[in-house]
Amino acid sequence: MRQVLFRQDTLGTSCFLTSRVEGVDFERRFIAACETFSERLFELDQVASRFRQDSEVMRLSAENTGEPVSVSELLFDLVEAAMRAATITGGYLDPTVGNSMVGLGYSKDFELVRRDSADGMHFRVVLPSGYRTLVLDRVTRSISVPPGTILDLGATAKAFVADRICAELEHLYSLTCLVNLGGDISCSYVGQEVPWMVNLTSDGSLDPTSDGMLFGIAGGGLATSSVRSRNWLAGGTPHHHIIDPTSGESAVVDFESITVLAGSALDANIASCGAMAMGHRGIIWLRGTGLPAVVKRTNRTQMDGIARPWNGSELEFIGDWPEELVQLSGGVAC
Amino acid sequence: MRLGPALGWFSRNYNYEVETQAPLQKHSVGSQQRTPIMYASLFEQKVVPVKHSTKFRDESVMKSKRISKFLWVGALGSVVVVSGLAEKVYPGKVAPSSPAQTTNSASTTGTSGYNVTSSTLAPPPASATAPSGLSATSGSSSSGSAAAAAPTAGS
Numbered sequence: 001m002r003q004v005l006f007r008q009d010t011l012g013t014s015c016f017l018t019s020r021v022e023g024v025d026f027e028r029r030f031i032a033a034c035e036t037f038s039e040r041l042f043e044l045d046q047v048a049s050r051f052r053q054d055s056e057v058m059r060l061s062a063e064n065t066g067e068p069v070s071v072s073e074l075l076f077d078l079v080e081a082a083m084r085a086a087t088i089t090g091g092y093l094d095p096t097v098g099n100s101m102v103g104l105g106y107s108k109d110f111e112l113v114r115r116d117s118a119d120g121m122h123f124r125v126v127l128p129s130g131y132r133t134l135v136l137d138r139v140t141r142s143i144s145v146p147p148g149t150i151l152d153l154g155a156t157a158k159a160f161v162a163d164r165i166c167a168e169l170e171h172l173y174s175l176t177c178l179v180n181l182g183g184d185i186s187c188s189y190v191g192q193e194v195p196w197m198v199n200l201t202s203d204g205s206l207d208p209t210s211d212g213m214l215f216g217i218a219g220g221g222l223a224t225s226s227v228r229s230r231n232w233l234a235g236g237t238p239h240h241h242i243i244d245p246t247s248g249e250s251a252v253v254d255f256e257s258i259t260v261l262a263g264s265a266l267d268a269n270i271a272s273c274g275a276m277a278m279g280h281r282g283i284i285w286l287r288g289t290g291l292p293a294v295v296k297r298t299n300r301t302q303m304d305g306i307a308r309p310w311n312g313s314e315l316e317f318i319g320d321w322p323e324e325l326v327q328l329s330g331g332v333a334c
Numbered sequence: 335m336r337l338g339p340a341l342g343w344f345s346r347n348y349n350y351e352v353e354t355q356a357p358l359q360k361h362s363v364g365s366q367q368r369t370p371i372m373y374a375s376l377f378e379q380k381v382v383p384v385k386h387s388t389k390f391r392d393e394s395v396m397k398s399k400r401i402s403k404f405l406w407v408g409a410l411g412s413v414v415v416v417s418g419l420a421e422k423v424y425p426g427k428v429a430p431s432s433p434a435q436t437t438n439s440a441s442t443t444g445t446s447g448y449n450v451t452s453s454t455l456a457p458p459p460a461s462a463t464a465p466s467g468l469s470a471t472s473g474s475s476s477s478g479s480a481a482a483a484a485p486t487a488g489s
Contacts, residue, residue: 220458263456289455
């Protein structure tokens with residue numbers, strides 16, 4: 001069994017397509033799959049990027065008057081997925097937090113935010129209009145957004161598209177594949193075959209050579225939410241990209257990171273990101289979902305579960321998390 | 335050996351930047367142009383078969399494999415029977431066979447296959463017993479297996 005990896009840096013992160021070398025005419029199918037993969041990422045950027053004024057979601061936000069606006073299929077699906085996330089998390093993952101995010105300074109590509117952060121930045125707190133103010137009409141494929149509201153689909157868009165790309169490549173090219181968009185992972189179901197090996201890095205990076213915990217998954221999705229990488233200073237206050245919609249500010253997070261396994265990348269992301277946004281209540285809610293998860297505690301976190309020391313921090317395992325694997329010989333290729 | 339025939343084919347036919355090492359971070363800042371591929375690498379990963387850590391584990395895995403062989407044959411038979419029945423009763427409405435498919439937004443065309451009324455999160459498919467390879471650090475559970483690695487889950 002061999003695997004092939006394709007990497008593309010876009011959407012402010014690294015995106016990977018991994019496929020198993022199998023079947024006839026594999027090379028042709030895989031190359032075509034890489035093309036499709038790139039196309040879908042480009043489409044996502046065109047439709048849902050909050051950092052480019054010509055994206056569809058920004059045009060929808062800028063030009064709306066509260067009346068229904070016809071949108072592309074992809075944007076409609078993304079907003080619908082975001083609404084589902086909001087419903088499941090009781091509003092903690094709210095797609096209308098774009099204004100709050102801009103108010104706190106996250107209004108451009110994150111590397112630019114970090115650069116400006118070093119020079120000193122002001123911030124203001126803006127409460128979101130709330131996901132219940134959006135109206136979606138599936139028949140006319142239109143969305144009504146309150147005037148002035150900026151949609152932020154960052155909590156769900158990559159995971160949703162990862163699922164969609166994975167399903168599409170499976171269908172079009174008969175590939176067994178794994179799609180990883182900045183840590184939002186969706187993979188084909190491999191059943192009894194060799195599972196997908198995933199390295200949960202201890203430093204939160206996407207560098208596969210980092211120290212980490214290796215485990216196998218048979219399919220579905222996996223997502224990690226963390227505030228380690230996307231944080232900045234504004235007005236002398238630290239901020240991060242997970243917003244508490246009840247305050248309009250960065251959520252008070254009690255965990256360094258949360259990784260969740262689910263039936264799809266979107267569901268895993270809803271669980272991990274939602275639990276982060278809920279603060280100290282997140283862990284209770286997460287247990288209630290029944291999904292396997294790993295929670296990395298911060299120093300001040302107090303939890304009831306049994307924690308295990310790991311690389312200078314403490315991990316708590318929730319649900320039926322796969323066993324950690326040890327590679328006894330040979331090398332991990334990436 | 336990280337480079338395989340696919341890489342040669344790829345680089346001959348596509349004008350992508352190709353790396354032979356696993357590249358580290360090189361983010362694209364902004365995305366104003368139709369040049370989504372800033373940095374691409376393509377290399378093969380080989381599965382390296384490794385041994386199980388203990389004899390006990392080897393034996394237990396072999397035993398469970400023998401048992402599960404029969405279970406799987408039985409389960410497969412019943413799935414086929416049930417799905418055949420369902421196809422007769424509800425033509426065209428048979429559920430997808432893979433657990434992963436039940437929650438994927440599988441519609442790649444048309445407006446959203448997502449069930450917005452679903453208020454629960456779907457669990458992951460169960461990990462299967464795999465024949466050989468990596469071993470679990472503890473216990474004799476059924477999830478140990480061989481593999482080439484490995485996407486990272488850091489975010």
